Amino acid sequence: MNNFQAFSEAQELFPGGVNSPVRAFKSVGAAPPFIDRGEGGYIYDVEGKRYIDFVQSWGPLIAGHAHPKVIRAVSEAAKKGLSFGAPTLLETALAKKILEFYPFLEKLRFVSTGTEAVMTALRLARGVTGRDDILKFKGCYHGHSDCLLVEAGSGAATFGAPSSPGVPSDFAKHTLLCDYNDLAGAEAVFAKNGGKIACVVIEPIAGNMGFVPADREFLKGLRNLCDQHGSLLIFDEVMSGFRAGKMGACGIYAEITPDIVTFGKVIGGGMPAAALGGGAALMDALSPAGKIYQAGTLSGNPIAMAAGLATLEIIGSQADFYDILTARAETLMNGFAEAARSAGVALQTDFCGSMFGFFFTDKKARNFQDALASDTARFAKFHNEMLKRGVYLAPSQFETGFISIATTDDMIAETILAAKEAFKAVK
Ligand code: HOZ
Numbered sequence: 077m078n079n080f081q082a083f084s085e086a087q088e089l090f091p092g093g094v095n096s097p098v099r100a101f102k103s104v105g106a107a108p109p110f111i112d113r114g115e116g117g118y119i120y121d122v123e124g125k126r127y128i129d130f131v132q133s134w135g136p137l138i139a140g141h142a143h144p145k146v147i148r149a150v151s152e153a154a155k156k157g158l159s160f161g162a163p164t165l166l167e168t169a170l171a172k173k174i175l176e177f178y179p180f181l182e183k184l185r186f187v188s189t190g191t192e193a194v195m196t197a198l199r200l201a202r203g204v205t206g207r208d209d210i211l212k213f214k215g216c217y218h219g220h221s222d223c224l225l226v227e228a229g230s231g232a233a234t235f236g237a238p239s240s241p242g243v244p245s246d247f248a249k250h251t252l253l254c255d256y257n258d259l260a261g262a263e264a265v266f267a268k269n270g271g272k273i274a275c276v277v278i279e280p281i282a283g284n285m286g287f288v289p290a291d292r293e294f295l296k297g298l299r300n301l302c303d304q305h306g307s308l309l310i311f312d313e314v315m316s317g318f319r320a321g322k323m324g325a326c327g328i329y330a331e332i333t334p335d336i337v338t339f340g341k342v343i344g345g346g347m348p349a350a351a352l353g354g355g356a357a358l359m360d361a362l363s364p365a366g367k368i369y370q371a372g373t374l375s376g377n378p379i380a381m382a383a384g385l386a387t388l389e390i391i392g393s394q395a396d397f398y399d400i401l402t403a404r405a406e407t408l409m410n411g412f413a414e415a416a417r418s419a420g421v422a423l424q425t426d427f428c429g430s431m432f433g434f435f436f437t438d439k440k441a442r443n444f445q446d447a448l449a450s451d452t453a454r455f456a457k458f459h460n461e462m463l464k465r466g467v468y469l470a471p472s473q474f475e476t477g478f479i480s481i482a483t484t485d486d487m488i489a490e491t492i493l494a495a496k497e498a499f500k501a502v503k
Contacts, residue, residue, distance in 0.1 A: 079110050094108070098472050104459040105456050109463075109468075115141050116480075117140055117480060128468065129141070130467070130470070130479070130483070132478045132480050134475075135283075135319060135341035137478075138481065140480040146383050149382040150382050153379050163376075178353065180326075180333055182356040184353040184359070186349060186381075187375050189340060190219050190350045191218075191219025194219050195221040195224070197277070198277065201308040203368035204361050205275070205307065207274035210274055210275050211266075212278070214227040215444025215447060216229055216284060217229040217230035218277055225239065225243050226248050227253055230474060252269060256282060256285070256443040257288075259298070262297065266307075271305065271306075275302075275309065275335075276308075278310070279313075281315075281325045284476075286433045286447045286450070287476045288433070288446075295329050295332045309335050310335065310336045314339060316431065317339045318342035318343065320431055321429045335358060337352070337353050338351070342384075343387075345383035347380035347383040348380055400481065402429055405479050408432060408491060411492030418499075419499035419502075431477070435447065436452075447473070454502050457501070458499070458502045461494075461502060462498050466494070467491050
């Protein structure tokens with residue numbers, strides 16, 4: 077079966093032919109290759125074509141595809157049974173490993189998806205503060221729970237519906253909005269609603285409006301506002317956790333300590349696992365220690381815990397793990413910048429740890445408006461040109477690229493060569 081036949085059949089079965097919108101490649105005007113397998117830094121489609129993969133399942137596969145240690149850990153766990161709905165030692169082991177990386181956290185709750193992690197973090201913040209309002213930033217995406225699908229990035233931005241139909245206005249009215257990196261805006265919202273805001277939720281390194289890191293002073297300002305007004309600060313590190321660096325954004329902005337951190341992606345190593353973490357007293361407000369309810373049949377699933385644990389062990393076993401990833405991301409983005417310059421194409425590039433992003437524009441993107449103003453038609457053409465040349469980039473301007481430890485220097489060099497031709501083609 078070829079990619080065209082596979083997508084035609086899937087379109088009969090799934091809305092838009094996919095089970096998560098951005099996978100449909102609609103915003104780059106192409107049909108998605110159907111993936112058969114992955115190995116290290118490569119994926120292969122059902123036609124046998126090989127791609128250098130910079131999507132990596134949207135972030136989790138920092139060790140690369142089918143890393144032997146991860147596969148072994150998953151196989152061993154699977155032999156013992158797939159799910160028990162009861163406590164296992166694997167949960168304890170993964171929790172301890174996460175806390176080694178994030179020592180300021182004391183307790184965690186495992187869930188299955190990033191959506192659930194942030195949804196639970198909000199309920200926790202609302203439960204302990206007794207307040208209903210939350211403050212989020214335009215272009216940040218925190219999963220698809222109702223009150224967070226307001227001016228959201230990622231697939232919601234890609235398909236032009238940052239605020240989705242089906243979200244009751246009664247829910248959305250508790251979501252206050254500000255521009256990313258706009259401290260004065262956040263101060264104004266707090267001045268008006270301070271006593272009602274349960275929490276501020278933010279991607280400290282935004283990856284869902286394209287790659288847009290927060291200004292340090294902006295995050296410091298948010299911390300101060302939360303302290304002044306008795307609100308909690310939630311860092312959504314579902315994407316940036318274990319990606320931006322060893323302690324994710326919390327390590328990059330080390331002087332700013334959030335009250336709650338949410339995780340997903342890397343902590344599941346390619347299996348469905350996510351978590352929220354915070355101080356012990358705060359986390360103990362969750363049921364059954366406290367009254368704030370949250371539950372899940374597959375929470376802490378042993379196979380997912382095994383995959384996550386093996387992945388974090390791979391990271392921990394190599395002292396220069398993030399130095400290698402950062403150097404490769406830097407080489408890649410410098411290569412793109414240089415290639416675009418010689419082709420006469422306006423391009424802004426950025427990276428942090430294993431995350432990278434680029435916008436077709438001459439103005440650095442600092443918020444959602446800037447990201448939306450970039451040339452998405454040119455992005456689409458560039459994406460097509462790269463795909464033709466065997467480079468698999470996220471099929472949307474409003475996503476982030478990822479380097480894995482299996483993305484070799486040769487793959488980076490090959491990608492830069494492809495980009496040189498692609499920038500000329502989109503000029
Ligand atoms: N929301 C994910 C990217 N930020 C996409 C998930 C997927 O399509 O697999």
